[in-house]
Amino acid sequence: MTTTETPRQHLDRLWARGRALLGTDTAIMGGAMSWVSERHLVSAISNAGGFGVLACGSMGPDLLAAEIEATQALTARPFGVNLITMHPDLDALMDVCRGLQVGHVVLAGGLPSGTAIRRLKDGGARVLCFAPAMALARKLVKLGVDGLIIEGAEAGGHIGPVSTSVLAQEILPEVGAAVPVFVAGGIGRGEAILSYLEMGASGVQLGTHFVCATESIAHPNFKAAFIKANARDAVPTVQVDPRFPVIPVRALRNKGTEAFMETQRAVIARFQAGEIDQKSAQLEIEHFWAGALRRAVIDGDIESGSLMAGQSVGLVKEEQPTQVIIDTLIAQAEAALTARGQATAAPAAATDRAVAPEPVP
Numbered sequence: 001m002t003t004t005e006t007p008r009q010h011l012d013r014l015w016a017r018g019r020a021l022l023g024t025d026t027a028i029m030g031g032a033m034s035w036v037s038e039r040h041l042v043s044a045i046s047n048a049g050g051f052g053v054l055a056c057g058s059m060g061p062d063l064l065a066a067e068i069e070a071t072q073a074l075t076a077r078p079f080g081v082n083l084i085t086m087h088p089d090l091d092a093l094m095d096v097c098r099g100l101q102v103g104h105v106v107l108a109g110g111l112p113s114g115t116a117i118r119r120l121k122d123g124g125a126r127v128l129c130f131a132p133a134m135a136l137a138r139k140l141v142k143l144g145v146d147g148l149i150i151e152g153a154e155a156g157g158h159i160g161p162v163s164t165s166v167l168a169q170e171i172l173p174e175v176g177a178a179v180p181v182f183v184a185g186g187i188g189r190g191e192a193i194l195s196y197l198e199m200g201a202s203g204v205q206l207g208t209h210f211v212c213a214t215e216s217i218a219h220p221n222f223k224a225a226f227i228k229a230n231a232r233d234a235v236p237t238v239q240v241d242p243r244f245p246v247i248p249v250r251a252l253r254n255k256g257t258e259a260f261m262e263t264q265r266a267v268i269a270r271f272q273a274g275e276i277d278q279k280s281a282q283l284e285i286e287h288f289w290a291g292a293l294r295r296a297v298i299d300g301d302i303e304s305g306s307l308m309a310g311q312s313v314g315l316v317k318e319e320q321p322t323q324v325i326i327d328t329l330i331a332q333a334e335a336a337l338t339a340r341g342q343a344t345a346a347p348a349a350a351t352d353r354a355v356a357p358e359p360v361p
C-alpha cells in the first residue's frame with residue numbers, strides 16, 4: 001500500500017482488472033448454485049456491488065429466459081449466467097443468453113468447445129470458464145475466454161482433487177497476467193480475498209458464504225444446517241469401489257450420505273451376484289442423488305437431501321443481508337491492510353527509540 005492510498009483504494013487497484021471485466025464495484029462473484037442462485041440472491045449480490053451468477057442447472061430454455069428477465073427486472077447492474085456444458089440444450093440456452101443480451105456467461109461442468117465460446121462472444125457476451133488444471137487454463141486462454149475461475153477442493157458442490165491454495169500457486173503466476181483469474185473454494189473472510197489478490201488473482205468467487213443471505217430462497221432448514229455446521233462436516237462423497245466411479249461432491253454429512261454408501265454396497269453386491277450388468281449398476285449409483293439438492297434447498301429435507309456446502313461453511317454464523325456480507329468481507333480486507341500499515345510503522349518506531357539518546361538524569 002502506498003502512503004497516499006486508503007485501504008479501499010489499494011484493494012480497488014488489486015482487483016481493477018476483475019472489476020473492469022465484470023463491470024462491478026467489487027470483484028466478488030457469487031458463484032452459481034443450482035436452486036439457490038435464482039433471481040433474488042443473484043440480484044441482491046449485484047445490487048450490493050458484487051457479481052451475481054444465475055444457475056441454469058437443468059432448466060430448459062423457457063425457464064432460463066424467464067429467470068433472466070426476472071433478474072433483469074430486479075437489478076440494473078451486471079450479472080452472469082452459468083451454463084453446464086453437458087446440458088442437452090446447450091445451444092438453445094446460449095441463444096437465450098444472446099437474445100436477452102446477457103453480458104457474461106460462465107461455462108461449467110467440463111471443457112467447453114471453441115465453437116461454444118465463439119458463439120457466445122460473437123453475441124457480445126464475456127465468457128468465463130473453470131480451469132481445473134494448468135494445461136486446461138492454457139488451452140482456455142488460447143480458445144479466447146475472457147476470464148478464468150480456479151476452484152479448489154474446499155468448495156461446495158462438484159469438486160476437483162486439488163486444493164485452492166495449490167491451484168492458485170500453480171496457475172496465477174503463469175496465467176494471471178494473460179486473463180483475469182478468479183479464485184474460488186474455501187473463501188469466507190476478507191483476509192483470504194486480499195491474499196489471493198496479492199498472489200495475482202483479479203477477483204474471487206464465493207458460493208457457500210452466500211447461502212444464508214437473507215435474500216437467498218434456500219429453505220430455513222437448509223440455512224440452519226449451514227449455521228450449525230463446522231468446516232469438518234462438509235465432506236466429499238465417498239466411492240466404495242473403483243469399478244464404479246463416483247463424481248466427488250462436497251456436502252454436509254447427513255443420513256443421505258450414509259444411505260449412499262449402503263446403496264453403493266448393495267448395488268455392487270447385486271452386480272457381483274450377476275443380477276445386474278455393470279452399466280445398470282453404475283446408473284443406479286449415479287441416480288441416487290437425482291433431485292436431492294432440490295429436496296434439501298427447496299423442500300427443506302436436510303436428512304436425505306443433498307446439503308452441498310464447502311468447508312467455509314464453518315465461517316457462516318448467521319443469516320445476514322447480502323449487503324452486510326459483502327461489506328463485512330471488504331471491511332476485513334481493509335482492516336488487514338490497515339493493521340499491516342501499523343505493523344510496518346512499528347519497527348521504525350522501535351528503531352527510533354533505539355537510536356534516541358539516553359535521557360540525562
Ligand SMILES: Cc1cc2nc3c(=O)[nH]c(=O)nc-3n(C[C@H](O)[C@H](O)[C@H](O)COP(=O)(O)O)c2cc1C
Nearest residue numbers: 031032033034108155156157185186207208308310
Ligand atoms: C449448494 C451449491 C450448489 C452449487 N451449484 C453449482 C452449479 O450449479 N454450477 C457451478 O458451476 N457451480 C456450483 N457450485 C459451486 C459454486 O458456484 C462456487 O464455485 C463454490 O461454491 C465456491 O466455493 P465455496 O463453496 O467454498 O465458496 C455450487 C456450490 C454450492 C455450495
